[in-house]
Amino acid sequence: MPWREMKQKDKKKTKRWTGKIKNVHLPDIEILDEIKEKAEFKASRISTKANQSYKEGLKLVQGRIMEIKSNYRYIVEINGELVTAKMSGRLKQFLYQSHTIAAVGDFVAVDVANNSDKRIEKILPRRSALIRYGKGSFQKEIILAANIDQVIITSSWRKPRFKAGLIDRYLCIVAIQNLKPIIVINKIDLLEDEQELKEQTAYYEAMGYPLICTSVVNGTGMQELKELLKNKDSVFTGHSGTGKTSLINYLEPSLNLPTAEVSDRNEKGKHTTSQSILIPWSFGGHLLDTPGIKTITLHREDKEHIPKVFPGFERLYSKCKFSDCRHINEDGCAVLEAMEEGIIPYERYDSYQYLYASL
Ligand SMILES: Nc1nc2c(ncn2[C@@H]2O[C@H](COP(=O)(O)OP(=O)(O)OP(=O)(O)O)[C@@H](O)[C@H]2O)c(=O)[nH]1
Numbered sequence: 001m002p003w004r005e006m007k008q009k010d011k012k013k014t015k016r017w018t019g020k021i022k023n024v025h026l027p028d029i030e031i032l033d034e035i036k037e038k039a040e041f042k043a044s045r046i047s048t049k050a051n052q053s054y055k056e057g058l059k060l061v062q063g064r065i066m067e068i069k070s071n072y073r074y075i076v077e078i079n080g081e082l083v084t085a086k087m088s089g090r091l092k093q094f095l096y097q098s099h100t101i102a103a104v105g106d107f108v109a110v111d112v113a114n115n116s117d118k119r120i121e122k123i124l125p126r127r128s129a130l131i132r133y134g135k136g137s138f139q140k141e142i143i144l145a146a147n148i149d150q151v152i153i154t155s156s157w158r159k160p161r162f163k164a165g166l167i168d169r170y171l172c173i174v175a176i177q178n179l180k181p182i183i184v185i186n187k188i189d190l191l192e193d194e195q196e197l198k199e200q201t202a203y204y205e206a207m208g209y210p211l212i213c214t215s216v217v218n219g220t221g222m223q224e225l226k227e228l229l230k231n232k233d234s235v236f237t238g239h240s241g242t243g244k245t246s247l248i249n250y251l252e253p254s255l256n257l258p259t260a261e262v263s264d265r266n267e268k269g270k271h272t273t274s275q276s277i278l279i280p281w282s283f284g285g286h287l288l289d290t291p292g293i294k295t296i297t298l299h300r301e302d303k304e305h306i307p308k309v310f311p312g313f314e315r316l317y318s319k320c321k322f323s324d325c326r327h328i329n330e331d332g333c334a335v336l337e338a339m340e341e342g343i344i345p346y347e348r349y350d351s352y353q354y355l356y357a358s359l
């Protein structure tokens, strides 16, 4: 019945909404606490579910993935022993996020309760990752290895001839991957002109890069290289024929990897598997052997990083007037100034321009 037609006494009975709240019933504080607790419990339960297995009686031990045998079969080092472990079904659900759930080098928690069926139950946070991107417009991330410390950029003085421009390129790749570089100039037994070597290496040494000249023919620099590899996980990269395999064989003769002379096979024949493997050095640390290292190159998407990571520029670019300075013709460019002052040699700047334009 409309309000206007109502009798006065009825109007009194059914009070019109005045906009004021009266007598709101508040639940006891204890009840609220209980509801809150339940919600908290639910939230923690969800995160526990994501982190742990439902399984009862887990016996988790820490290990490290040394090799991936097949999709879900891994060789894991646990307390110095190599065991085979499978990926827990619970972790497989995360496969859609990345091409590989676990990578060689990953530290993992393995359930060893059932000796004949060991399961990787957790992948511990990565310190670093060596990543390459799949081809095509949809670029899926492929993790070649995790928790690697350093990249040995291998070049040779002669055969093939040393090219500083290549070192620049590799240094950029390593910087973008957030890894530490070590420059090796191998075949130094072929050196004739000491002065020329000094001219070629002075810049990198001044910029603080570790640089070693080596020879597997007369042993130059090999002890020094060993010291840098000790207790670290390293991967060798560099052009074909610079002597990567020879260096590794010199350091660890028992590996006896086939070098260019021994195997006249083509590139493909050398690595029959496409998987990465971590090989322990007898003197501590590991060697990462991965055919994928050759596929890590600079892409167009890396172009924007080059002005910041090019060797020696990383300490200059923040002084440029523009934060997105390309160091080409901008006003107040610290790199161009440094070149005019002779701090950056013209050859290096030239190499930068060439590299930048090539992407
Ligand atoms: N003179 C001299 N020759 C070397 C030295 N190290 C390697 N070589 C030679 O260089 C050639 C190539 O050596 P490898 O070790 O196969 O080179 P690599 O970098 O592993 O080559 P890829 O497997 O093609 O990438 C071989 O003929 C070696 O004997 C060195 O220190 N001095």
Ligand SMILES: [Zn+2]
Binding pocket: 317, 320, 321, 325, 326, 327, 328, 330, 332, 333, 334, 335, 336
């Ligand atoms: Zn600049």
